[in-house]
Amino acid sequence: MTEKENNTEKLILDAAKNVFLRKGLDGARMQEIADEAGINKALLHYYFRSKDKLFETIFQEAFKQFLPRVSDLIVSDKPIFEKIWGFVETYIDMLMANPHVPIFILSELNHNPDRLINIFQGFGIQPQFFAAQIQKEIDAGVIRPVNPRHLIVNMLAMCVFPFVGRPIIKGILFQNDDVQYQVFLQERKTEITLFIINALKVE
Amino acid sequence: MTEKENNTEKLILDAAKNVFLRKGLDGARMQEIADEAGINKALLHYYFRSKDKLFETIFQEAFKQFLPRVSDLIVSDKPIFEKIWGFVETYIDMLMANPHVPIFILSELNHNPDRLINIFQGFGIQPQFFAAQIQKEIDAGVIRPVNPRHLIVNMLAMCVFPFVGRPIIKGILFQNDDVQYQVFLQERKTEITLFIINALKVE
DNA sequence: GTCTATATTGTGATAGAC
DNA sequence: GTCTATCACAATATAGAC
DSSP states (O other), rough: OEEEHHHHHHHHHHHHHHHHHHHHHHOOOOOOOOHHTTSSSSHHHHHSHHHHHHHHHHHHHHHEEEEEEHHHHHHSSSOOHHHHHHHHHHHHHHHHHHHHHHHHHHHHHHHOGGGGGGGOSSSOOOOHHHHHHHHHHHHTSSBBOOOOOHHHHHHHHHHHHHHTTTHHHHHHHTTHHHHHHHHHHHHHHHHHHHHHHHHHOOO | OOHHHHHHHHHHHHHHHHHHHHHHHHOOOOHHHHHHHOHHHHHHHHHHHHHHHHHHHHHHHHHHHHHHOHHHHHHHOOOHHHHHHHHHHHHHHHHHTTTTHHHHHHHHHHGGGGGGGGOOOSOOHHHHHHHHHHHHHTTTBBBBBOOHHHHHHHHHHHHHHHHTTHHHHHHHHHHTOOHHHHHHHHHHHHHHHHHHHHHHHHO
């Protein structure tokens, strides 16, 4: 009973995540989700009233994965460059494990920005903390003066973009060679970190 | 006749571009395109046989806009930092004029990467040229040693990401204030250029 | 070229047996 | 809880008058 319930629900959620992440809300078909879960359409509606409700569940789950969980890293007393390295490494590792999450989240948010409203409770995103530390380091003369907001966007951009632009980068720069592309993503962890450090450090 | 033809065709293309860019292929409705063009559905099929054909036309057009047209800049004999400034400024200006193009292209490519195959003739994308120049400058000791591919991706990422991630950045960093966000985008032209220059220049 | 009306298929959702 | 059968409607596409 509860065994079976949870099991089926998990099957559905896994299948739904796969299909929604590949096709998006509009492109996904309930039939395809049912097939991938090894059940029939009616069961989908039994567990999740509607396609929208099922999607909402998947979206929330994916959104959590899209936001790097680095709050304890940020509030730690490590030096700034170590934090940056930690951020980039953690985030890219997570993205490599969930490569379709970024384009999914960003695409759906662009099609329906209102989703952000229903999601901003209980997340505790505080870029201000990081921005404040950056400003402190600038004032102390540890790093070159930069606009903290631009630095944050630059970090995010360099980490996330290879996943959002995967087909184009892989196609143009690597002739669609998957192995080369995986290597490239691995390299980026040190490459991005060094790039940022060089941009920030005072001579 | 030809006057009216071209006029109606233009109306359709403009409407289709708006709707497809906002909603994507799967989310767009022929009815909505017809309404926005001020005509009826049947005419859409008269001018473009099917939804897919109409979409293909829009996609190709948008894809051209997504690729920065900077070949003459790249092959010029300007110094490397000037080229980088030129690239960033040109590209961001173009993206600000067409802010929905990046997420549209990248989202559709992720949903159907095969589109890249039908599009790679007559584009003459040669990142190798730029990569070669970067390598030359490194060998000459003008800039710090970096992997040219990573540098190119970093440049693209920092330019494009604010448009792909617009809802999230605008929401979290600017409390959805449109004016502040436009200012932020303008700032990025110098901010990105300086960031790259600092990361590259030898002491 | 442009319209109205309609055919046809696809898709989310429900009814009801087991 | 799970299934089959079916409803109701949405959406692409076409026929045919003007």
